[in-house]
Amino acid sequence: MTAADVVAELDDLAVHFPTRAGVVRAVDGVTLAVRRGETLGLVGESGSGKSTAGLALLRLVDPTSGRVRVAGADVTRWSRRRLRGMRRHVAMVFQDPQASLDPRRTVGDSIAEPLTVHRLAASAAARRARVAELLDLVGLRAETADRHPHELSGGQRQRVGVARALAGEPDLIVLDEPIASLDLSVQAQIMNLLRHLQRDLGLTYLFIAHDLAAVEHMSDRIAVMYLGRIVETGPPERIYRQPAHPYTAALLSAVPVADPRVERERRRIVLTGDIPSPVDPPGGCRFRTRCPRARDECARTDPALAEVGPDHRAACLFPLDGEPDRDGGPAREDVPAA
Amino acid sequence: MSATTERTARRVLDALRRDPLAVGGTVVLVLLVVVGVAGPWLAPAGVNDVDVDQMLRPPSGAHPFGTDELGRDVLSRVLVAARVSLQVGAVSVGIALVAGVTLGLLAGYYRGWLDSVLMRAMDVLFAFPVLLLAVAIVAVLGPGLLTAMVAIGVVYTPIFARITRAGVLSVREQVFVRAAVSIGASDLRIMRRHVLPNIAAPLIVQTSLSLAFAILSEAALSFLGLGIQPPAPAWGRMLFDGRGFVTDAWWLGVFPGAAIFLTVLAFNLVGDALRDVLDPRQLTLAEARRSTP
Known part of the structure; x- marks a missing residue:
């Protein structure tokens, strides 16, 4: 893997927000590189800092420390x-397509905005033609350009959001929970659209999601975030079959299994309590307060990401090494079953 | 403009049609504009045609609104003065709108020290009684029509700045503004294309209401002798000149006063109706009564 293959990266990035309650450590030392042509799935609960990390890649939030590199x-x-010039290279698709489109502007105006801003169309006619082409790419008819967002369905709106992201031919598209606010029936359509576009156009995605199920069939690599840190990263076949971090295992066990027999029998790891406040993260390992395997050492040592397998790293002093056990999560005696 | 704008315009017109007060206000405003444009031609006599044989005559067939202490035709003066009033209203509110919206956009969009400095300055302006501030400005710049318009414009700038800033603060947190930033749009583009169109409604309402108050302020300034200078006719000035004859010649005060009253009332009625349609968060009195059990 050479540097040229990396389209955007975060290097030991921290994003802290001062609030009345104290400094929120939304992102606290994240290193992440997105490679050309891949889909990197970034997964975590709300409050894990995954969206902030995505926004940092577009420099939509100001880093407190660390580095952001885009296109070298x-x-x-x-x-x-x-x-503003850099923004052509990294585009974003937002969670709520309704909120991310200006209600007063037509769909065509919204899609054409990157073309206008970066002067990518020689004339108004060229711009209209390009908008029609983009609409076609996302499966909408050219006439949709004259509509307003409120005249479209949620799925159509998100297609518009995708078309806008494609307009500047970016090197990287950050997908911030692009299907989370859509109806279930529409979610699959948008996922398929994203997959086909990636195949046809050779796109690179950073796919941000709050559960592992959403990114399973899409990602070439997965990174799991917890309280502003990446706790595990690796290829999906490792993450899903042999998670090394107890948090990943817990997330996996929350994914329902389609077979009712398996679903009844399997053991689920239920995390107790809420995610701790990012204002005052626990000392040592940040997950120890909710970890079923926490020991005394976990309070003393803050584990760094360490190799646990090929291209597979986890930040845990006592990583799981159990048998592949997708259905029940890693079966261990010290993991309480619900 | 876009289809949204057209649709909004149609919705506003439909709603205004259903509101008899708004229809009345609109009719008066239309008449007022006609008079403002055509006043000098509609007037039966010249505004400064002095006729010492016809001094202080009550309303009659020849002079429907009577004559003043110099024998000038009051009807003609009231009609011609409409133009000045509308002009003062339009220009001064125009000044307030442009200045206030610009300052409010900058303050709300950039926040930080710029916001603090601009809005504290607006607070200072706002703290002065309207007329006192206008008098102070006129005292510095010297009396006259232009000064009066600038003074009134300055006085009404803070209200536009505040309304704009409040709107900007809520709109700039919207995801579509962040989306525009992520695309690489410039601040100016975001303010013009995304923020301003989304805060237009309260500004339109405030404009129509401010027009009424601006005309009132001009009348007050002219009454104090700080606005339009004689012999040019202005409603406020006519009230001032007629004050010595209140007991003998009621028509000198009543007709210009009625003109001010009707104009202000019409702008207020239309402004209130616009608010009901464009700014539905603000309840009308009737709706507020209905919603309370």
Whole structure:
């Protein structure tokens, strides 16, 4: 893997927000590289910092420390003005397509905005033609350009969001829970659309999701976040079959299994309590307060990401090494079954 | 403009048609504009045609609104003065709108120290009684029509700045603004294309209401002798000149006063109706009564 293959990366990035309650450590030392042509699934509960990490890749939030590199350039300290040129290279699809489209502008206006801003169309006619082409790419008719967002269904709106993201031919598209606010029946359609577009156009995705099920069939690599840190990263076949971090195992056991017999029999790891406050994360391992396997050492040592298999790393002092056991999660005696 | 704008316009017109007060207000405003444009031609006599034989005559066939202390035809002066009132209203509210919206956009969009400085300055302006501030500005710049318009414009700038800032603060947190930033749109583009169109409704309402108050302020300034200078006719100035004859010649005060009253009332009725349609969060009195058990 050479540097040229990395389209965007975060290097030991921290994003802290000062609030009245104290400093929120939304992202606290995340290193992440997205490679050309892949889908990197970034998974975590709400409050894990996954969305903030995604926004940091577009420099939509200001890093507290660490580096952000896009297309080989260190953009960490770039001014707002200078960043505008960079923004063509990284596009974003937002969770709520209704909120992310200006209600007063037509679909065509919204899709054409990157073309206008970056002067990618020679004329108004060329812009219209490109908008029609983009609409076709996402499976919408050219006439949709004259509609307003409120005249479209949720799925159609998200297609518009995708078309807008494609307009500048970006190197990377950050998908921030792109299907989470859609009806179940529409979710599959949008997933298929994203998959086909990636295959046909050679796109690179950072796919942010709050559960592992959403990214399973899509990702080439998975990174799991917890309280502002990446706790495990690896290829999906390792993450799903042999998770090394107890948190990943817990997330996996929350994914329902379609077979009712298996579903009844399998053991589920139920995490107790809420995710701790990112204002005051626990010392040592951040997961220890909810970890069924926590020991005294976990309070003393903050584990770094360490190799547990090929291209597979986990930040745990006592990583799981159980048999592949997708249905029940790693079966261990010290994991309480619900 | 876009289909949304057209649809909004149609919705507004439909709603206004159903509101008899708004229809009345609109009719008065239309008449007022006609008079404002055609006043000098509609007037039966010249505004400064002095006729010492006809001083202080009550309303009659020849002079429907009577004559003043110089024998000038009051009807003609009231009609011609409409133009000045509308002009002052339009120009001063125009100044307030442009200045207030610009300052409010900058304050709300950039926040930080710029916001603090701009809005504290607006607070200072806002804290002065309207007329006192206008008088102070006129005192510095010297009396006259232009000064009066600038003074009134400055006085009404803070209200537009505040309304704009409040709107910007809520719109700029919307995801579509973040989406525009993520695309690489410039701040100016985001303010013009995304923020402003989404806060237009309260600004339109405030504009129509401010027009009424601006005309009232001009009348007050002219009454104090700080606005339009004689012999040019202005409603406020006519009230001032007629104050010495209140007991003998009621028509000198009643007709210009009625003109001010009707104009302000019409702008207010239309403004209130617009608010009901465009800014539905603000309950009308009738709706508020209905919603309370």
